[in-house]
Amino acid sequence: MIDATSSERAALRVVVDLNRCQGYAQCCYAAPDAFFLRGREILFYDPAPPAARRGEIERAVQACPVRAISLQAGADDGDTP
Template sequence: MRVVVDLNRCQSYAQCCYAAPEHFEVRGHEILFYDPAPPEAKRSQVERAQQACPVRAIAIEPAGLAEGDEP
């Protein structure tokens, strides 16, 4: 799986950090760090983070997609 965060949409509410702290972290006031390729075994945590995002900035894609490919 590949995680993509639309940083233009993200408002740093940090709900993803509460849902999946191993994979998402806000540093400072607005800087989001995240794991773009978490292990498949952690999918449920990443999906919870995706669902918790109030602005729907998190997408989960299949691991094999290249930049710009449609999921």
């Protein structure tokens, strides 16, 4: 039996290119439950948000002025650098 929480979390994978990110924080406004800044430059984010947050994550992807955020299907398996 698969845990519902596990299956929800496995549905999305957020990838942020931290070399490209400039700290404009538009993602934080679009999806405050998934992205937040500490200080002016340190971005924290949920790499495997629940599927229920897909809409706000997609808004965050579109809001990023430098296109540093991408949304992929599947959870992070830890093998990707």
